[in-house]
Amino acid sequence: MDVFTLHNLIELSYNSLSYAALLFLLASGLSIIFGVMRIVNLAHAAFFLLGGYIALTTYRVLGTALWTLPVAMVVGGGVVAALSVFIERYFLRRLGQDTVAQVLVTIGFAFIFFDTNILIWTGDNYMLHRPWPLDDSTVIGGISFPRYRAFMILAAVLAWAILYFVIERTRAGAIVRATVDDPQMARGIGINTNVVQMSIYALGVFLSAMGGVVGGSFLGVAPGLDFQVLPYAFAVVIIGGLGSLTGAVVGSIVVGFMDNFGTALFPELSYFALFAPMAIILAVKPTGLFGRG
Amino acid sequence: MSQFSSELKRIIWVLAAFGVLAVVTPLLDDYTQTIIMRALVFAIMAMSLDILMGYTGLRSMGHGVYFAFGAYSAAILISTMKVTNLLAVFGVGLGLSALVAAFLGFLAIRAVGVYFLMITLSFSMVVWGLAYRWHTVTGGDNGIAGVIPPPIFGIPLTNPVAFFYFTFIIFMICLALLYLLVRSPFGKTLVGIREGEARMKMLGYNTWLHKYLAFVISGTFAGISGTLWAMLNRFIAPTDVELVTSVEALLMVALGGPATLVGPVIGAGIIMFLRYWVSTFIERWYVILGATYIITILYAREGILGKIEAFLAQRKARGEADAAISQVQEQPEELRT
Numbered sequence: 001m002d003v004f005t006l007h008n009l010i011e012l013s014y015n016s017l018s019y020a021a022l023l024f025l026l027a028s029g030l031s032i033i034f035g036v037m038r039i040v041n042l043a044h045a046a047f048f049l050l051g052g053y054i055a056l057t058t059y060r061v062l063g064t065a066l067w068t069l070p071v072a073m074v075v076g077g078g079v080v081a082a083l084s085v086f087i088e089r090y091f092l093r094r095l096g097q098d099t100v101a102q103v104l105v106t107i108g109f110a111f112i113f114f115d116t117n118i119l120i121w122t123g124d125n126y127m128l129h130r131p132w133p134l135d136d137s138t139v140i141g142g143i144s145f146p147r148y149r150a151f152m153i154l155a156a157v158l159a160w161a162i163l164y165f166v167i168e169r170t171r172a173g174a175i176v177r178a179t180v181d182d183p184q185m186a187r188g189i190g191i192n193t194n195v196v197q198m199s200i201y202a203l204g205v206f207l208s209a210m211g212g213v214v215g216g217s218f219l220g221v222a223p224g225l226d227f228q229v230l231p232y233a234f235a236v237v238i239i240g241g242l243g244s245l246t247g248a249v250v251g252s253i254v255v256g257f258m259d260n261f262g263t264a265l266f267p268e269l270s271y272f273a274l275f276a277p278m279a280i281i282l283a284v285k286p287t288g289l290f291g292r293g
Numbered sequence: 294m295s296q297f298s299s300e301l302k303r304i305i306w307v308l309a310a311f312g313v314l315a316v317v318t319p320l321l322d323d324y325t326q327t328i329i330m331r332a333l334v335f336a337i338m339a340m341s342l343d344i345l346m347g348y349t350g351l352r353s354m355g356h357g358v359y360f361a362f363g364a365y366s367a368a369i370l371i372s373t374m375k376v377t378n379l380l381a382v383f384g385v386g387l388g389l390s391a392l393v394a395a396f397l398g399f400l401a402i403r404a405v406g407v408y409f410l411m412i413t414l415s416f417s418m419v420v421w422g423l424a425y426r427w428h429t430v431t432g433g434d435n436g437i438a439g440v441i442p443p444p445i446f447g448i449p450l451t452n453p454v455a456f457f458y459f460t461f462i463i464f465m466i467c468l469a470l471l472y473l474l475v476r477s478p479f480g481k482t483l484v485g486i487r488e489g490e491a492r493m494k495m496l497g498y499n500t501w502l503h504k505y506l507a508f509v510i511s512g513t514f515a516g517i518s519g520t521l522w523a524m525l526n527r528f529i530a531p532t533d534v535e536l537v538t539s540v541e542a543l544l545m546v547a548l549g550g551p552a553t554l555v556g557p558v559i560g561a562g563i564i565m566f567l568r569y570w571v572s573t574f575i576e577r578w579y580v581i582l583g584a585t586y587i588i589t590i591l592y593a594r595e596g597i598l599g600k601i602e603a604f605l606a607q608r609k610a611r612g613e614a615d616a617a618i619s620q621v622q623e624q625p626e627e628l629r630t
Contacts, residue, residue, distance in 0.1 A: 038407065040407065040410065040411075042540070091587065091591070094591065095590065099352060099406065099407050099410055100346075100352050100410075100543060100547060101547075101590045101594070103354070103410070103540065103543065104540070104543060104544055104547060104586045104587075104589065104590050105586060105587050105590050105591075107537070107540050107583075107586060108582075108583040108584065108585070108586025108587040108590075109583060109587070110583070111579045111580070111582050111583030111586065112579070112580050112583035112584065114579050114583075115577050115578075115579035115580045115583070116580065119577065227535070227536075227537070230536070231418045231421070231422075231536065234411075234414060234415070234418065235415075235418070238411060238415060242411070267426065268426055268427045268428055268429060269423075269426065269427065270422075270426060271418075271419075271421075271422025271423065271425060271426045272419060272422050272423050272426070272427070274422065275415060275418040275419040275422050276419050278415045278418070278419075279400065279412060279415040279416055279419055280400075282400075282404065282408065282411060282412040282415055283400035283401070283403070283404075283412060286403070286404045286408035286411075286412065287408070
């Protein structure tokens, strides 16, 4: 395929941007959780997939009208976030700042989810439906634009706007920023940092699971998908910088474009082209492009 | 003197245990033999990670990288290029993983704490990405089959018992070399760096160089284990070198007991036993694996070996106390106070 015709460039860019939007939903939570709690959450993609499975059940109960899509997003995100509160309270909080312990416990949960998913929803591959009118494409100037991809971009932009507003402009956001900057002082002025950390973990997981609901109509829902998307989530947060919301935006766009263009231009080395810059960025600036030390 | 004899006692125990393993394994059924061999191969990987994680305090999530280079180089040499010299296969696998570790060490050693974990994680992903997508060299998703071990000194390694002893001997050599390493002044310096890098720097040690050398040595041994793994399974695929492999090595070290060398061997044994034996009759064994991860961290952070030693020390202390009490009771009445 000749990538460099105007037609293909536009199509690839549209695909890249919509993929970047999904990556933002997946990875922004991972970044926020790391920024506030310093937890390397290897269960993050498992929460993403679990969101997709819960959407599957939600659609089975509610049917396939357009209004069920936002409902499924809230239900999927909410149920998984509630589960994550339990995990945070009774497991992660006991580990303190031991990174290896966090890594092993979160991947332990990822394995458990992997298996219980198969138990509940069998090992079949599902593609969640795309409600009308998102199930079709709009053709402009001979190029067809799938509408669902536009919806993914819209969802990500909305999520970003809400996050940005909450973190930068509200009192709750100020409390979170205070906890990140100086946890001891934050406790000193009466902030319950345990509650802050639990809420941030739940928020990050909510975003991921909501992303899983959106992504379920795009990537599908199947066992093992969690371990396939996990590297992408890490690529986004590492390139952008751990703990930075702007970084997550930039990281998603970089990874979205590099993956789509890389696959089109040099399929065999596309993963290398995606992950190698990540290693180099870390070697030069360990905190990532937008991260704070 | 007493410390020396307890060390000697421990060595004798370990050697006796492996002696029993060497005699008993060929008598067992094929599948159990395979599991024991897999455990031995992964034990080399876990011990090599222990040098980095347990002794030096560098927590790496990229140990699958050297394993991958060892395994894929063996697969490509044997299956694709039809090399029949086993020593050459090992030489290339070892050399390549050492070179890769020497290169990546330059990038990684600067980073500390969670950033070291992150950069080694990204190495893992780079190498997995190559294995998964670079079809022309790695066979992509399908992997490389037909990695049949060539004979060594005229002995055919296609015989399972011969291959077991071959694996066993290589394992024992690795164990001996790594034991000498951690006992050496170099090994003691690594522990010193783990406990207080600033202090070691003040004492005039080049801590960067020590960490770098530990990184390279550790990677080289992981390469050996990769080469053995490819030949043992006669097959290598991207699923063998994904992120989970590196995490599993971490678990083996944590489960057995970091900075003990023998602990990670036990950890490797338990995990391989779970993965290949328990999974044959328990359908939901991923739940068990996941629970093993969580329970290890919550209840056995210092590792199984740490638990056993704590138990033995407690018993010994109680025994000594009992002895002291009975000694007092045996004394003549007038000497008691």
